[in-house]
Amino acid sequence: MAKDKKMVTAITSMDEDFAQWYTDICKKAELVEYTSVKGCMVIRPYGYAIWENIQRILDGMFKATGHENVCMPMFIPESLLQKEKDHVEGFAPEVAWVTHGGNEKLEDRLCVRPTSETLFCEHYANIVHSYRDLPKLYNQWVSVVRWEKTTRPFLRSREFLWQEGHTIHATAEEAIEETERMLNVYAQFCEESLAMPVVKGKKTESDKFAGAVSTYAIEALMHDGKALQAGTSHYFGDGFAKAFDIQYTDKDNQRVYPHQTSWGVTTRLIGAVIMTHGDDNGLVLPPAVAPTQIVIIPVAQHKEGVLEKAGELRDRLAAAGYRVKLDDSENSPGWKFAEYEMKGVPLRVEIGPRDIEEDQCVIASRWNGEKTFVPLAELESAAAQKLQEAHDGMFAKALENQKKRTYACTTIDEINKALEQGDGFIKAMWCGDEACEDAVKEQTGVGSRCIPFDQEQLSDKCVCCGKPAKCMVYWGKAY
Amino acid sequence: MAKDKKMVTAITSMDEDFAQWYTDICKKAELVEYTSVKGCMVIRPYGYAIWENIQRILDGMFKATGHENVCMPMFIPESLLQKEKDHVEGFAPEVAWVTHGGNEKLEDRLCVRPTSETLFCEHYANIVHSYRDLPKLYNQWVSVVRWEKTTRPFLRSREFLWQEGHTIHATAEEAIEETERMLNVYAQFCEESLAMPVVKGKKTESDKFAGAVSTYAIEALMHDGKALQAGTSHYFGDGFAKAFDIQYTDKDNQRVYPHQTSWGVTTRLIGAVIMTHGDDNGLVLPPAVAPTQIVIIPVAQHKEGVLEKAGELRDRLAAAGYRVKLDDSENSPGWKFAEYEMKGVPLRVEIGPRDIEEDQCVIASRWNGEKTFVPLAELESAAAQKLQEAHDGMFAKALENQKKRTYACTTIDEINKALEQGDGFIKAMWCGDEACEDAVKEQTGVGSRCIPFDQEQLSDKCVCCGKPAKCMVYWGKAY
Numbered sequence: 001m002a003k004d005k006k007m008v009t010a011i012t013s014m015d016e017d018f019a020q021w022y023t024d025i026c027k028k029a030e031l032v033e034y035t036s037v038k039g040c041m042v043i044r045p046y047g048y049a050i051w052e053n054i055q056r057i058l059d060g061m062f063k064a065t066g067h068e069n070v071c072m073p074m075f076i077p078e079s080l081l082q083k084e085k086d087h088v089e090g091f092a093p094e095v096a097w098v099t100h101g102g103n104e105k106l107e108d109r110l111c112v113r114p115t116s117e118t119l120f121c122e123h124y125a126n127i128v129h130s131y132r133d134l135p136k137l138y139n140q141w142v143s144v145v146r147w148e149k150t151t152r153p154f155l156r157s158r159e160f161l162w163q164e165g166h167t168i169h170a171t172a173e174e175a176i177e178e179t180e181r182m183l184n185v186y187a188q189f190c191e192e193s194l195a196m197p198v199v200k201g202k203k204t205e206s207d208k209f210a211g212a213v214s215t216y217a218i219e220a221l222m223h224d225g226k227a228l229q230a231g232t233s234h235y236f237g238d239g240f241a242k243a244f245d246i247q248y249t250d251k252d253n254q255r256v257y258p259h260q261t262s263w264g265v266t267t268r269l270i271g272a273v274i275m276t277h278g279d280d281n282g283l284v285l286p287p288a289v290a291p292t293q294i295v296i297i298p299v300a301q302h303k304e305g306v307l308e309k310a311g312e313l314r315d316r317l318a319a320a321g322y323r324v325k326l327d328d329s330e331n332s333p334g335w336k337f338a339e340y341e342m343k344g345v346p347l348r349v350e351i352g353p354r355d356i357e358e359d360q361c362v363i364a365s366r367w368n369g370e371k372t373f374v375p376l377a378e379l380e381s382a383a384a385q386k387l388q389e390a391h392d393g394m395f396a397k398a399l400e401n402q403k404k405r406t407y408a409c410t411t412i413d414e415i416n417k418a419l420e421q422g423d424g425f426i427k428a429m430w431c432g433d434e435a436c437e438d439a440v441k442e443q444t445g446v447g448s449r450c451i452p453f454d455q456e457q458l459s460d461k462c463v464c465c466g467k468p469a470k471c472m473v474y475w476g477k478a479y
Numbered sequence: 480m481a482k483d484k485k486m487v488t489a490i491t492s493m494d495e496d497f498a499q500w501y502t503d504i505c506k507k508a509e510l511v512e513y514t515s516v517k518g519c520m521v522i523r524p525y526g527y528a529i530w531e532n533i534q535r536i537l538d539g540m541f542k543a544t545g546h547e548n549v550c551m552p553m554f555i556p557e558s559l560l561q562k563e564k565d566h567v568e569g570f571a572p573e574v575a576w577v578t579h580g581g582n583e584k585l586e587d588r589l590c591v592r593p594t595s596e597t598l599f600c601e602h603y604a605n606i607v608h609s610y611r612d613l614p615k616l617y618n619q620w621v622s623v624v625r626w627e628k629t630t631r632p633f634l635r636s637r638e639f640l641w642q643e644g645h646t647i648h649a650t651a652e653e654a655i656e657e658t659e660r661m662l663n664v665y666a667q668f669c670e671e672s673l674a675m676p677v678v679k680g681k682k683t684e685s686d687k688f689a690g691a692v693s694t695y696a697i698e699a700l701m702h703d704g705k706a707l708q709a710g711t712s713h714y715f716g717d718g719f720a721k722a723f724d725i726q727y728t729d730k731d732n733q734r735v736y737p738h739q740t741s742w743g744v745t746t747r748l749i750g751a752v753i754m755t756h757g758d759d760n761g762l763v764l765p766p767a768v769a770p771t772q773i774v775i776i777p778v779a780q781h782k783e784g785v786l787e788k789a790g791e792l793r794d795r796l797a798a799a800g801y802r803v804k805l806d807d808s809e810n811s812p813g814w815k816f817a818e819y820e821m822k823g824v825p826l827r828v829e830i831g832p833r834d835i836e837e838d839q840c841v842i843a844s845r846w847n848g849e850k851t852f853v854p855l856a857e858l859e860s861a862a863a864q865k866l867q868e869a870h871d872g873m874f875a876k877a878l879e880n881q882k883k884r885t886y887a888c889t890t891i892d893e894i895n896k897a898l899e900q901g902d903g904f905i906k907a908m909w910c911g912d913e914a915c916e917d918a919v920k921e922q923t924g925v926g927s928r929c930i931p932f933d934q935e936q937l938s939d940k941c942v943c944c945g946k947p948a949k950c951m952v953y954w955g956k957a958y
Contacts, residue, residue: 033606071530
């Protein structure tokens with residue numbers, strides 16, 4: 001079918017079927033396409049451009065905090081993976097195994113990395129000798145593979161793109177500080193660049209990364225009230241150092257074990273953006289990561305002077321540093337409006353013969369649909385203001401949704417009653433016993449998401465067993 | 480051993496053992512480290528930072544020529560790989576096979592991509608329907624795997640990083656134009672950013688990419704006179720389109736086959752930089768891709784005011800846009816000089832109490848060892864000039880080496896005599912017969928590198944059989 005005849009077809013309403021709405025957006029906004037490789041996807045130019053913006057901003061934040069990028073092999077020999085007991089138990093059941101190279105069968109089969117702690121450890125053992133070699137603050141941007149049974153674009157796929165930070169420090173204190181620093185970097189990025197509020201906290205013992213002493217996470221609440229783990233940061237103590245025999249000579253000339261961390265975010269963040277901000281017209285992108293921040297749509301473009309003026313506006317906005325696009329294709333303005341709404345472009349500038357006569361244009365904001373007449377002389381400042389408003393408005397709206405859907409509960413009954421209004425975060429006290437964690441899940445359907453840093457004293461009793469509570473936990477249904 | 484006691488140990492002389500010299504640089508300049516994954520390496524921060532600069536510049540050139548980045552899966556099902564006959568014959572013997580996901584044996588085993596033509600073709604079949612969907616100008620930055628027997632850092636490894644461009648066009652003319660455009664982009668990048676002269680040409684039939692109608696390449700001559708293929712660009716005609724049933728509806732409403740290209744450069748470019756510019760003191764980096772362009776080394780840094788002044792110079796150079804580093808560690812200036820020579824930093828700025836008194840500093844150029852006194856007021860402009868001189872000087876020196884080592888020959892004897900002076904490019908006429916190509920290789924040791932675009936008429940007879948010549952060929956020993 002020729003492109004000019006293609007209609008922007010409606011997507012499933014999010015209230016009707018949130019999962020189908022999500023899939024519709026992934027396809028119709030041209031973020032991904034399926035392949036014959038089960039559980040893997042093509043990230044199309046528009047989806048990849050969002051990831052490039054995420055990468056650029058985060059990479060700058062990593063470098064500003066002293067990190068350097070490296071690149072480890074994508075393969076891990078089975079014998080290397082097995083060195084840390086908890087780690088191999090956690091990952092071995094879900095890795096892809098390379099057994100042949102060309103026609104030759106491998107003696108030690110290789111897994112495609114599900115994560116790279118073991119490779120970094122092997123490397124540290126080679127290069128860390130003295131306290132003067134510490135810390136090493138490394139990161140890599142690669143893809144990893146985990147053999148998931150059920151997959152969904154961005155949220156859970158067999159291969160996904162991510163960054164994995166791996167650091168090694170002289171002391172436990174330094175390593176813990178790093179773990180917290182990077183969690184804060186993630187939270188800051190989510191709030192400032194994705195307009196997405198997150199809850200920072202610590203995972204319970206049962207939910208830790210395989211091989212970690214403690215795992216920290218940022219948890220976000222999606223539009224449908226389900227929780228999404230948006231990033232994690234792990235403190236390893238010296239467990240990996242012992243398993244991989246990494247030692248250094250300290251200032252007192254003693255051989256001691258260093259302390260390690262790792263931390264990562266993935267293309268799942270794109271899924272988080274879709275489900276935090278999207279609506280029934282499609283994607284709504286935060287200005288900081290939108291591939292196109294402003295689209296210019298000429299109205300009655302065949303009339304004299306319209307395309308020239310539209311081109312002028314594009315050049316002015318590009319010169320002001322915005323990612324801007326002029327759509328002068330032969331599709332109708334109405335078709336274009338719907339297309340760029342689907343694609344979530346933050347601002348649309350409309351310019352027609354009448355506007356030119358009056359020396360003005362229209363700026364329409366994707367996030368709230370508001371249209372404003374703007375004198376052409378004020379184009380740049382109006383764009384700046386509207387983009388800032390979009391970011392702030394999207395963040396406030398998401399935070400409101402999170403607050404509205406967060407329920408403080410002191411009994412199992414209260415949890416179940418709260419959930420009748422729809423999914424959301426449950427705040428409830430916990431004794432610290434894994435049996436209670438399991439019981440809450442069984443009796444209400446919500447699992448522990450994290451022990452938030454911002455603690456509240458809702459009561460002094462565990463929501464489940466009534467024994468003395470140790471902390472408040474966020475509970476929720478997870479993606 | 481503590482870092483301050485570590486000596487910058489000498490590397491093997493390049494004239495004594497070029498291969499060992501190369502390996503020494505890779506290790507001692509901290510570009511790579513070996514791993515327990517055979518044939519794979521860790522690219523360390525300093526090596527990866529060179530790659531990041533290469534990526535940034537090339538990615539800008541790709542986007543300026545209208546290309547968009549995407550990301551395909553890393554796996555290719557065996558059944559998909561087999562669709563194009565020549566392609567599978569070329570690659571199947573050297574791929575890594577995934578046979579198990581977790582504990583489950585796969586029905587259709589997956590290879591780790593050695594290159595992604597088949598995945599792009601599958602995707603095109605899904606998204607290309609009309610002439611309005613063309614062209615698609617895609618690229619991806621990923622790693623690929625080829626199960627090589629013998630490996631060397633950057634030059635030949637089982638996994639390597641690269642970019643692979645894949646484009647699809649309405650007509651053969653457009654696709655051929657694209658193939659040539661990207662070869663020119665590569666050549667321009669090598670000359671302007673790597674200070675490395677290249678010969679542009681077409682590969683002979685026997686040396687084409689598996690599945691291509693024609694393969695173009697840029698060939699560079701290393702310091703030791705061996706040739707290195709630095710980048711390739713392939714025209715596929717409609718062969719892949721037919722194998723994967725990709726058709727589009729043209730303006731006359733006919734279903735026709737589109738035409739494709741692909742093109743790539745790899746981390747091998749880092750090897751090319753080492754072997755083009757390096758010397759017995761280590762790496763010599765072209766300013767455009769050097770992670771640190773200028774290192775500032777304080778002399779007698781314990782004396783009052785020295786470190787402050789050095790910091791001032793660093794801030795000024797950073798503000799002027801240079802990648803600059805101040806080494807205020809406790810190592811001796813002599814140690815630091817050797818260290819940054821090993822690492823190939825283009826400029827070294829020395830500043831001591833005497834210099835401060837005289838309001839000057841010393842700028843030493845890595846490529847030719849020249850030292851210049853520079854008034855502090857002229858620091859920025861002197862740095863700009865010295866960096867430009869470094870680029871120009873390095874290019875001229877490499878071009879001179881290439882010219883000096885390029886021999887025009889009209890007989891097999893002349894080739895053998897020329898090669899007695901050392902390896903190099905041989906220019907010689909060829910009848911176009913594969914038997915002669917093989918015979919030249921057998922009798923002289925040099926293989927065909929490319930049929931250069933800049934043709935010369937050295938004689939009218941084939942260097943081998945004496946029959947009428949069709950073209951001039953560059954021959955050489957290849958890395």
